[in-house]
Amino acid sequence: MSEANGGAPTAATGSVRRSRDVPRLVERAREGDPRAVARLITLVESGDEVLPAIAAALAPYGGQAQVVGLTGSPGVGKSTTTNELVRSLRARGHRVGVLAIDPSSPFTGGAILGDRVRMQDHATDPGVYIRSMSSRGHLGGLSAATPQAVRVLEGAGCDVVLVETVGVGQAEVEVASLADTTLVLLAPGMGDAIQAVKAGILEIADIFVVNKADRDGADATVRDIQGMIALGERGPGQWRPQVVRSVAARGEGIDDIAGAIDKHRGWLVEHDELRRRREARAAAEIEAIALGVLRARIGSLRDGTQLSVLAAEVAAGATDPYAAANTLLTHLTR
Structure with missing residues (x-):
């Protein structure tokens, strides 16, 4: 029964209604309404059917924010560093968005929200938007919805977006493909320098931050990283990763981190690397969306005859x- 006839709204009716609401939601987000931003990110995270409409409405505002990724092993102080970096950026007049990718709850699949709890200093600042997102088991340290969530924050007027990942490991290097500048945080006494090489983290870092630099072993950690950087092969004009010390818990070294980010941004623009990175990011996103659509279509064929007939012929x-497979792809792309 249709809603017009007094019955409950159907799923299709609800989707149409949400599609019509998208332009107004984006308009409200542009005006700085945090509830509209929250609603848009929720729709993005849930993979709602209006996601294409949201992407289309946000497209004119894409590429306007500097995206900075922060990653590192658990316990190195990522959240504390992010919190202090927000403070430094706000002092410079930036409007800041933070996407803190939290581990998923094993019971609900939702974010545990630890990062947002640690960033309450900025809870009442209208120039800061902080959102915890669940990784939902997604490999790479990010949520699958992170790229679109970044676009939402860009649309909301954030000129810097900080993306903090769950942790770091051999599979958790996606942040480098999403960010304009990637910070890898290390701490003395954790074996992070060696782990960075094992996990391939050395290749993704634009800036190394040795946090908790007041601890014993900080000098050795800095030397290890600098030595590894020196061994890397770089052509003329290529970026040489910076190494910055900090004690984020006391706010020390945060301005140095911000300065290193600015320096890297300047290099990206000067060498046309910013455009190249963003085009590569867009290509990867297009590919992921296309593959997702194909997977969904293949899944829908499992209950039909086409896949069954082909499977029987192969068997x-x-x-x-x-x-x-070629026959199936031809059928899917008609």
Whole structure:
């Protein structure tokens, strides 16, 4: 029964209504309404059917923010550093968005919200928007919805977006493909320098931050990282990763981090690397969306006859799996 006839709204009716609401939501987000920003990110996270409409409405505002990724092993002080970096950026007059990717709750799948709890200093600042997002088991240290959430914050007028990842590991280097500038945080006495090499983190860092630099072993950690950087092969004009010391818990070294970010931004612009990185990011996102659509279509075929017929032919030796896959793709892309 349709809503017009007095019945409950159907799923299709609800989707149409939400699509119509998107332009107004984006307009409110542009005006600085945090509830509109929250609603848009929630729709993005849930993979709602209006996601294409949201992406279309936000497209004119894309690429306007500097995206900075922060990653590092648990316990190195990522959240404290992010908190202090927000303070420094606000003092410079920036409007700041923070996406803190939290581990998923094993019970609800939602974010545990630890990062937002630690950033209450900025809770009443209208120039700061902080959102905890669940990784939902997604490999790479980010949530699958993070790129679109960044676009929401850009649309909301944030000129700097900080993306803090769950942790770091061999699979958790996606932040480098999302960010304009990637910070890798290390701490003395944690074996992070060696771990950075094992996990391939050395290759993704634009800036190394040795946090908790008041601890024993800080000098050795700095030397180890500088030595590894020196061994790397770089052509003329290529960026040489910076190494910055900080004690984020006391606010020390934060302005140095901000200065290193500014320096890297200048290099990106001067060498046309910013455009190249963003185009590579867009290409990866387009590919991911296209593959997602194909996977969904293939899934819908499992209950139909096309895939079953092809599977039977392969099992019987009437055709091979590559030919069957090509037939399936031809059918899917008509």
